Amino acid sequence: MLSPIRTQSFEPTVHLDGGLDAVLAMPCACPRFARDEEIFGEGETADYVYQVVSGAVRTYRILRDGRRQIDEFHFAGDHFGLELGEAHRVTAEAMTDTTIRMIRRGALSDLAARRGDAARAILRLTAEGLQRSQDHVLMLGRRSACERVAGLLLDIAERTHAKAELDVPMSRQDMADYLGLTIETVSRTLTSLQDEGLIALPSVRHVVLQDRRALERMTA
Amino acid sequence: MLSPIRTQSFEPTVHLDGGLDAVLAMPCACPRFARDEEIFGEGETADYVYQVVSGAVRTYRILRDGRRQIDEFHFAGDHFGLELGEAHRVTAEAMTDTTIRMIRRGALSDLAARRGDAARAILRLTAEGLQRSQDHVLMLGRRSACERVAGLLLDIAERTHAKAELDVPMSRQDMADYLGLTIETVSRTLTSLQDEGLIALPSVRHVVLQDRRALERMTA
């Protein structure tokens, strides 16, 4: 919304490291979003593909009666909003103050048509999303509340490159709606993990992983 | 396993109807699998991509303690086993006697490298899988047992092009492991749907949708 920033690089250096970054170092808008601000809505035309520069984003869907399911959390470097069809299937919101890179979808498909590595990068992004979604299915279908919470904490640690101390960008409600639980169950589970000495909760949005090994055992 | 059959068409007619069929009408092995026979196992090298010719397939993962989560059911025409990495992330088994088309992965990536429409078809397949997985997440995260069962029945109907009478190729255990429930809950839910007059159960593997409208209301 405020002060769109533009990148300068025009000649992309092709590392072919698998990401889109190499082939997509084209100038593009980088707007900022405040906490809880909507980036795009379910059903809107998908004219752009997005990348988190800094901050964190949730994508979700809502049932008629208000039940919400968070599909995915997106952290710095992650792409989101890539669609097969015309419209976005989810709503995207910033979880904290967030900077987003926007890539015109047309530019992307042009690039993919011209360059095999770009097409492959898009395929890889989609396939990675599929893998993550399959892991999510396994979590929701066959894991207990405790295993789910432990899994989420480890996932956040890995994806934000945190060691023991986690900055948790999401609210308890966000966690609950990602894990298919209620806010109360998430809260209770966190305190019981704390009581068992597996984690510490110095503040609401900070978690310290005190026994990562034990947490990993729960999720394996 | 028995009597691999080979298709004859060499010159593909390119309809570009979005499927891989148009660009992939190449000769390939079409083995048959008996009910419950494994097609490939989790962790095995992914040398092939598969397509259901007739029958039905389940893909699943198993946790250490034996809990199973079925990732997806695949019906005639569906592709499966398409992987980003080297290895299969799931196990695939025939649910009934099934014929499968096997496509060498190398041939597929060669084709994708040469032809943009093939690359796009592969992307589309992956993206459709992602959409289905996201729907699955919503189901497991935020729907009741009843809504899940109703949703599965409608999904089977749609994907097998059945009208009111469904041939259900999977066992109650398969349904349960797809829906994140137990076999008993699935059974009880089906009988209660029958009691309410929404479905009929002429035999274990046959379901008649008697009030599709009502079923759809449950899943919307």
Next chain:
DNA sequence: CGACACTTTGAAGAGGTTCAACTGGTGTGG
């Protein structure tokens, strides 16, 4: 016909939800 596997049904139990009250941190205004 009988054996076996799968399904259904029943009763008791557990995990997670719901509803309600309380706590704690944050921000604002007097």
Next chain:
DNA sequence: CCACACCAGTTGAACCTCTTCAAAGTGTCG
């Protein structure tokens, strides 16, 4: 600078859905 309000999070107790364990029923195949 403190007081108060407000909101997110936590905790407690009752409840409910789904699970677990057990037994009976159904269908299939030798």
